Amino acid sequence: MTKTPQGPIHGWTATQTLAALRARDIGSEELLDAQLKRIADVGGTVNAVVQLDTQTARDTARAADNGQITGPLTGLPMTVKDCFDATGFTTTAGIPDLEHNRPDRDADAIARLKAAGAVIFGKTNVPLAASDHQTDNPIFGLTRNPWDTDRSAGGSSGGSAAALAAGLTPLEIGSDIGGSIRVPAHYCGVYGHKPSYGIVSARGHVPPGPGALTPPPLSVCGPLARSAADLSLAMDVLSGADDPTVRGWRLHLPHAAPDRIDATRVAVWLDGFPLDPAYRAALSEFVEDLEHAGANVDRLDGPPAPVDPDSDLYFRLLFAVIGSGMSDEDVAAFRDATRDLTDHPHAATIGRALRTSFADMGPLLEGQARQICKWHSFFADYDVLLAPVAMGQAFAHQTGDGYGVTPQMRRTLQVGDTALPYIENLLWPGVATVSHLPATVRPLPRTPNGLPAGIQIIGDLYADRTTLAFAELCDRLWGTAPLAPAFRSIKGEA
Template identity: 45%
Template sequence: MPSSKMSADEMCLLSATEQKMLLASRRISALELLDLQLNRVKRLNPSCNAVVTLDEEAARRQARIADEKLARGEAMAPLHGLPMTIKDSFAVAGMAATCGLEELRGYRPNEDAVAVAKIRAAGAVIFGKTNLPAGAADHQSCNTLFGLTRNPWDGERTVGGSSGGSAAALAAGLTTLELGSDIGGSIRVPAHFCGVYGHKPSYGLVSTEGHIPPPPGHIAPAELGVAGPLARSAFDLEMLFDVVLGMSDLDAAGAEVWLPAARHDDLRSFRVAIWNDGQAYPLDDGYAAAIDGLADDLTRLGVAVNRTARPPIDPAASHDVYLQTLFGIIGAGLPPPAREELLAAGDAAESGSYPRRVADAVRQSLPQHFAAAEQRHQIYRAWRRFFADYDVLLCPVTPTVAFPHDIERLDLAAQFTRRLLVNGGTIPYMDNLAWPGLVTVANLPATAIPTGRRVGRVPAGVQVVGPYLGERTTLRFAQLAEQALGGFARPPGI
């Protein structure tokens, strides 16, 4: 058990599981832990700008209630007294919910998003909100309301997005747990870039009601989009996932979520496939070497690793249908001026280019939408056959590790002109969607974990992909790998 005599900084960098042990043993109170966390935010947040909103008064009320319940001998709730932040795309009663958008600067919801309400009911002390790109639509976390979030490992590099503030806050020890969302890698990319853990659930397991986008007041869930946990430990991921699992009370009436148990409880029993080459999607050699190093570690531990197995899908066709579905969703929710800007860029571009593909997706017909839905179900079936022979697939999260900031323009169309450096050359910025989309298009779960290696000054992660509803399997693999190989590493200087 961690000691209560450790420094404030050490206390703030413990896992949620370890902090909960201290709370349960009365070695620290929820109010004391909150104050340690708030002091650290005030001291270190200016250097990374991850936490953009605080509600100290409400948080202290929550912490006092947690302490009073424990003093009365009440059983500890799953997140009892743990201080945490929430991505600023979720409604949290009493705090602004802007999603980084100027038009929502003054929006203060009266009630929590469904997943946030579950977190609050589980005893967590919610004290702030974390930064993200405007509209949750970039792999950099910068907006005109709150500015740029910097990577705790290297301030000149991105934290990822859209849950970038979430991952940066965890890496810097500014929060204990985080709730993020993911439709284009928005949990997995920041976890990879910042050296923490994140879990993208199977589609439909966690309510996104109260999330922006869509605009406030809309309740229909978007295809592909999910909400899920980020943390400094895979064990913490499952703790928070179990709290948010399930839909709203209305949607859950008469239904119960049941998930299969983990396929194995011993690391050496897992059948692991690794997809780690740049033939289908771009991949930088330095990042690939980090994943190869993790594969070597697993092999030395006696894990059966197959580096050539691939799901029976066409990667290019999979990416096409993902882009069509993703930008059909995004385009439907855009304000008319932004929509027209994307369409104009596409009309002026070459066939097959990203601007043209995005424009085609935005203006697709209903028959085209249904044809894409059929393709997605065919892809899903192909993955199911693959996971009859393998338990998990390890693959890159993006083509590279965290890249330098490129924020000269922040509009959505700017992503058509940005470039990423890969193996001495450049690739389109939007190629960053390929590896995450491989998983998202099939509604699969993926747990992002550190490889234990850096490329230059920044960490390298990998996504552990499993079969649909296979959360327990990917999370258990992540936990066993963490135990065997080590987990979160503190950024230098933090």
């Protein structure tokens, strides 16, 4: 018999909340009211939830309470990232020209959540065009990290992660092309899963532009949550074929690898890209904890064989994708604004990549395919690869210099004693992105510097169940992550 979860409602995981709903210990409308009150009481501190559709959500919650809706998420109030089309809301992606863009159909992923019984009551904030590791845009402003409001909540799913960490929602869906699920999860002390490419439909996601039908290269959609079990639950709902592809294929992900820590083959990679010493020490301490728990750990002396730290393949592909959505005037403006950055290690590469020709894409895609094959060989010897999520923990806000890629080229991040190009925060998450690999982020049990930190659990292509299962095994040993300290009390006082 399932026990009603303890503690305040806003601290329950999605799995716990659903258990309480099924036991009729609480109703969906009661939960919705609790979340809305929570946002009214403390939501302004972080500015994560930026749109509400209260009446539609209330109608759906009442239908769930009356047994008119069934599914694995029946009655669960939740928010979604403001890049997904959802009827009743605008889809802005933080872009002023889309401030009044009101879709007439749901994104495929949103339709799946609704079909599963979810009660979608709000949308969460993003950076302009979902293209930054901090969440700030001219429409809704800056989202702040619940652990330290002077710091970034990450991006581009920063509103998603901040809302979870502050107890404003029990489940979220984000998107990821440059760590946009994983970095916010890491910065805010929550969980996130970047799926294998193509297993969750991205139709109805902006960018690309509203109404686009072509699947965006590299970009994926996936859940953020407060436990690994919640991620698995959401992935069961989100993954699979959608019209029109449903006519031609079905998804059958492999079963998870060993279901015990002491039977799991773990590779650990901490060298090859810049890494803050305090974050590295916390990762190493977690690896030692895994060894004490019986995991078979192999600490790699350098990057795994498929990784070439000097390769610009990821940057060339990423900015070819970004550039395809930019006007000639915007590309010219970027090149003019960065012309003097002759010492920047990536400015010239990015400037060229923004206008990648079709002929140039062929060799890039061939390089990507070869990377994927190399990873498949690597994972013949390991079940998971553990790696950092980013260069360090949440950084202090860097705002006021504009939005988008161009101002990011002049920013730096302090990594240990060294100021490094801001854009290099893409390096650690880019490894899984460029090779289409699944990657799950779970928080470390300890918080170095008083801030959360996560570990990236990478698997072979389509081994999503394995990375998720490993995160669940860790949850059994160390428990799920708490809310940000200032948001743990019932009323949310610090």
